[in-house]
Amino acid sequence: MSAQVPLSFEDIKVGEEFVSPGRTVTEMDVVLFAGLSGDYNVLHTDAEHMKSSQFGERIAHGLLVLSIQQGLVSRIAPELVEQPMTELAWKFRGPIKIGDTVHVVARVSDKHPADRPGWGIVTIVRRVLNQRGEVVQEGESEHLVERRLG
């Protein structure tokens, strides 16, 4: 990966939008995430049990797709989304099934000076869409970004 360009608060444009590449959520993603996080809830790990559920099959962990979302956005705007997060408000709107393909639409919705001198807060609104264009997750992150001196 190329070196990141240092970003300052002044460079960020409110209204700028980013559309990520897509990514297919696989069974391996779900199994690896269960092992990494320790969340073995039947929703994600018991295919037979889930046949009789409202979803009809295993679904991906919401936090897995949230984390994939962060990776997808960082492929188009790494200098922006990797600024330290201070807050995250998130809604899980619908299930993501194994084989679904998600992508992210993100937009800078606000920026304002932080209480801490020399820093600003940037808000990014994000929507995760599946292959049918349905919003499956959405939310807002706030990031602490350094201001340019002088």
Added chain:
Amino acid sequence: MASAAASPPPRTERISYFEDVEVGEPLETPALTVTAAHVALFEGLTGGAPATDPEMVPDLLALCLSSGLGWRVPRPPLVVLAFMGFDWKFHLPIRVGDTIRSRSHTAAKRSMKEGGVVFEEREIVNHRDEVVQSGRLTLLVAKRKPA
């Protein structure tokens, strides 16, 4: 062979339902040391750009680890039907080698037609007992089936 009537019922996983959730009951998870292996697996899985400082733990990884730790509390596991959302704050960075655990309690619960909504307040603390992340999670939990 022992008679069937004398054998105890098979042991199954004990579970908790919406009705079992007690508002205000404090729960604490075991602790977990965050290693470079966790960070490498997470970065590989999610495709995030590696952090400039390899000792830094990605913000979202700690939240993910706390979700797994959440199953390891003294209460039998909850029948969670869906994770609906959360509001979360990141207070302090977490570094490789830090040991985290989480403390939580149910702030409120609301009965619905199908299941019920549980609002959980959770804090992730490090080995110095500093709160590194905290917030409120909203879960849809199953109700006990009528006998």
